[in-house]
Amino acid sequence: MKTCSNMAEVRTEIDRVDRLIVPLLLERLGYIEQAGHIKGSRDTVRDEWRIEDVVSKVKACGAEEGGNQQYLEDIYRHLIEWSIAHEFTVWDEEHRQD
Numbered sequence: 001m002k003t004c005s006n007m008a009e010v011r012t013e014i015d016r017v018d019r020l021i022v023p024l025l026l027e028r029l030g031y032i033e034q035a036g037h038i039k040g041s042r043d044t045v046r047d048e049w050r051i052e053d054v055v056s057k058v059k060a061c062g063a064e065e066g067g068n069q070q071y072l073e074d075i076y077r078h079l080i081e082w083s084i085a086h087e088f089t090v091w092d093e094e095h096r097q098d
Ligand SMILES: O=C(O)C(=O)C[C@]1(C(=O)O)C=C[C@@H](O)C=C1
Pocket: 032, 035, 045, 046, 047, 048, 050, 051, 054, 079, 080, 083, 084, 087
């Protein structure tokens, strides 16, 4: 990480990091959409075991990086809830009967 000496530099770095994060978030969302198409039963869209599996892996990764695990857990729980809502929308569209 670069050490900055003013807010302009800090914001330049934040903007640079965001440009790295956004494509990865959109790639993840693409896999969520595939899950919505692949899952056979609506009951499997929300998978409590898998939610905890993802959160624990992310926290382990955060620990390896020496970062704030609570920050990562909070972000990921929000991200997964958004993903589940989106996955339901995709699943319902896939199985719409009309
Ligand atoms: O692993 C899955 O089954 C997914 O659909 C992905 C995901 C996630 O966002 O990580 C989303 C919904 C599930 O409840 C669990 C995890």
